[in-house]
Amino acid sequence: MTETTQIILARRPQGDVTPDCFRLERRALPAPAEGQIVARTLYLSLDPYMRPRMTELHSYTPPFELDRPLTAGSVAEIVESRNPKFAIGDVVVGMLDWATHTLHDGRGLRKIDRAAAPLPAHLGILGMPGYTAYHGMLRMGQPKAGETVFVSAATGAVGQVAGQLAKLKGARVVGCAGDDAKCAYATAELGYDACFNHRRETDYGAVLDRLCPGGIDVDFENVGGAIFHAVFARMKDFGRMVMCGAISEYQDRTPRPGPDKMFTIVQRRLRIEGFIISDHIAGMGEFVAEVGSLLKAGKIRNRETIVDGLDRAPAAFIGLLKGENFGKLLVRVS
Amino acid sequence: MTETTQIILARRPQGDVTPDCFRLERRALPAPAEGQIVARTLYLSLDPYMRPRMTELHSYTPPFELDRPLTAGSVAEIVESRNPKFAIGDVVVGMLDWATHTLHDGRGLRKIDRAAAPLPAHLGILGMPGYTAYHGMLRMGQPKAGETVFVSAATGAVGQVAGQLAKLKGARVVGCAGDDAKCAYATAELGYDACFNHRRETDYGAVLDRLCPGGIDVDFENVGGAIFHAVFARMKDFGRMVMCGAISEYQDRTPRPGPDKMFTIVQRRLRIEGFIISDHIAGMGEFVAEVGSLLKAGKIRNRETIVDGLDRAPAAFIGLLKGENFGKLLVRVS
Numbered sequence: 001m002t003e004t005t006q007i008i009l010a011r012r013p014q015g016d017v018t019p020d021c022f023r024l025e026r027r028a029l030p031a032p033a034e035g036q037i038v039a040r041t042l043y044l045s046l047d048p049y050m051r052p053r054m055t056e057l058h059s060y061t062p063p064f065e066l067d068r069p070l071t072a073g074s075v076a077e078i079v080e081s082r083n084p085k086f087a088i089g090d091v092v093v094g095m096l097d098w099a100t101h102t103l104h105d106g107r108g109l110r111k112i113d114r115a116a117a118p119l120p121a122h123l124g125i126l127g128m129p130g131y132t133a134y135h136g137m138l139r140m141g142q143p144k145a146g147e148t149v150f151v152s153a154a155t156g157a158v159g160q161v162a163g164q165l166a167k168l169k170g171a172r173v174v175g176c177a178g179d180d181a182k183c184a185y186a187t188a189e190l191g192y193d194a195c196f197n198h199r200r201e202t203d204y205g206a207v208l209d210r211l212c213p214g215g216i217d218v219d220f221e222n223v224g225g226a227i228f229h230a231v232f233a234r235m236k237d238f239g240r241m242v243m244c245g246a247i248s249e250y251q252d253r254t255p256r257p258g259p260d261k262m263f264t265i266v267q268r269r270l271r272i273e274g275f276i277i278s279d280h281i282a283g284m285g286e287f288v289a290e291v292g293s294l295l296k297a298g299k300i301r302n303r304e305t306i307v308d309g310l311d312r313a314p315a316a317f318i319g320l321l322k323g324e325n326f327g328k329l330l331v332r333v334s
Numbered sequence: 335m336t337e338t339t340q341i342i343l344a345r346r347p348q349g350d351v352t353p354d355c356f357r358l359e360r361r362a363l364p365a366p367a368e369g370q371i372v373a374r375t376l377y378l379s380l381d382p383y384m385r386p387r388m389t390e391l392h393s394y395t396p397p398f399e400l401d402r403p404l405t406a407g408s409v410a411e412i413v414e415s416r417n418p419k420f421a422i423g424d425v426v427v428g429m430l431d432w433a434t435h436t437l438h439d440g441r442g443l444r445k446i447d448r449a450a451a452p453l454p455a456h457l458g459i460l461g462m463p464g465y466t467a468y469h470g471m472l473r474m475g476q477p478k479a480g481e482t483v484f485v486s487a488a489t490g491a492v493g494q495v496a497g498q499l500a501k502l503k504g505a506r507v508v509g510c511a512g513d514d515a516k517c518a519y520a521t522a523e524l525g526y527d528a529c530f531n532h533r534r535e536t537d538y539g540a541v542l543d544r545l546c547p548g549g550i551d552v553d554f555e556n557v558g559g560a561i562f563h564a565v566f567a568r569m570k571d572f573g574r575m576v577m578c579g580a581i582s583e584y585q586d587r588t589p590r591p592g593p594d595k596m597f598t599i600v601q602r603r604l605r606i607e608g609f610i611i612s613d614h615i616a617g618m619g620e621f622v623a624e625v626g627s628l629l630k631a632g633k634i635r636n637r638e639t640i641v642d643g644l645d646r647a648p649a650a651f652i653g654l655l656k657g658e659n660f661g662k663l664l665v666r667v668s
Binding site: 052056224228243244245246249250255256257258259260261262263264265266267268269270271272273274275276279 | 386390558562577578579580583584589590591592593594595596597598599600601602603604605606607608609610613
């Protein structure tokens, strides 16, 4: 019998997520039935999309259930198995509980090679965030050499990859991030042509006019709100707005109105398109091959913040929603 | 020497277009130089897109020039020619002045066969409005059998064709129009499954919930404003919003905010895309062949309002912006 420690959704947040939305519980897992495994989580991924899942009852993914563990993309080791596809000692990636151990039927878990890349990479640059950046920027945004690309949350798990992929296509890439250190990292290490601190700047229109004087061809949207509105007004003819997230709006108690003058979409022939990466799993192999090679060749960089201990996951997630992480945020569970 | 009567842009409107924005002038046209023709306008098309061109100085098309004649899609007869491509008596379609006669270099004018269709059809169902509907609905919206399609301005020059093309694809088609007679026409003659009067209804969300209980797959947007916002909130997963126009917003003195909660675009993986038909002229032949056959076979209907006399064009245009026309609005000039 295996003991597990779980983080339970204790109540749904209204507005900002607070520590009392979570509850830590220890319990004994039942022995695996035929077909089941027990996975011991090594790393757990914290991502902004989890915030809507805490409250949105009619969203694209089922909401987290009240009084049940939240789930997260995780790297885990199989410690018990009654499933012929998994042997004890196998390392897998997939959706597991916010927990030290998860009892699971194995569906959706994918075995990974420990030697292929550092384990956290499978939750970041070679995992869902990296694939989100790849699919959104290259397949949807399709930046061309000489075009101007804007990436909000420029150094986040998704933004850092999106920005670098656009640079590799020869675009001019401008971003924003939440502090000066992130902005310095974006330009010095990630190759952004410019990056502004959205907490220091107040007039986003003016700063965009200065940094993107000819307008914007591709917007990779992670943030929403005032920055998105300012970008919308500065899109060039035939511009593409790739709608990936809107972290600044996730904790709104009442929904915010969209940007002024939607007729701009007609005048400038804009394409504004949303996506969710889980719809595109079939095309993930291409991404792993391409970005894996870039990573091995040292042509793309990857920054992570790793927090130690499952019990610190709630506070780390609350910090993520405030932009306190730097790069991909992970929890080392064991 | 030819006398012409022209409608001149006397001042740019602020808010609603008023009669004093126009001025009627009579003048003598210079004799055509080498390569020029004089075209006598038979029919002139009035279209909502002209309103932004009266004021928008940084729009996709150059604005109308102050103290110069406005221009319009027109059917005209060549009455003088020093251009080898055009003979006296040829009938052409293209952009000409709001005038009885236009001196022109012939570029962009296309000869038409008088016998092929009634002349006004070249400015409506077989012209730019029809092609706008065809390109927007079939190539961009791509409605499938069983899907729910919404068309605002359901009986307008563009909407009436868009709605019928969606019906021919087997979609369920719901529209809105500005009076009960138009709504009755939409359902009885154009085949709409339902049509509501947007001047009688006040709660657009409630009426859409009733008429499109499962949500909307394709929105063909002509109107903007509150109706667009209500439709946006009811789009289904993978829905397409084809942004053609926003007539309800053209006379705004200050721009209006967009719909609430733009994150909906991500959650439902929406594609919102604007277009201007003049970007797609190369693909017009396919449309003329296909919709021309439908028209000949009696499979598609076409409603026009024809106003007599160039001097009535300004009042007719002001009425168009208030939704007073029924179907395609034209002026018979001579």
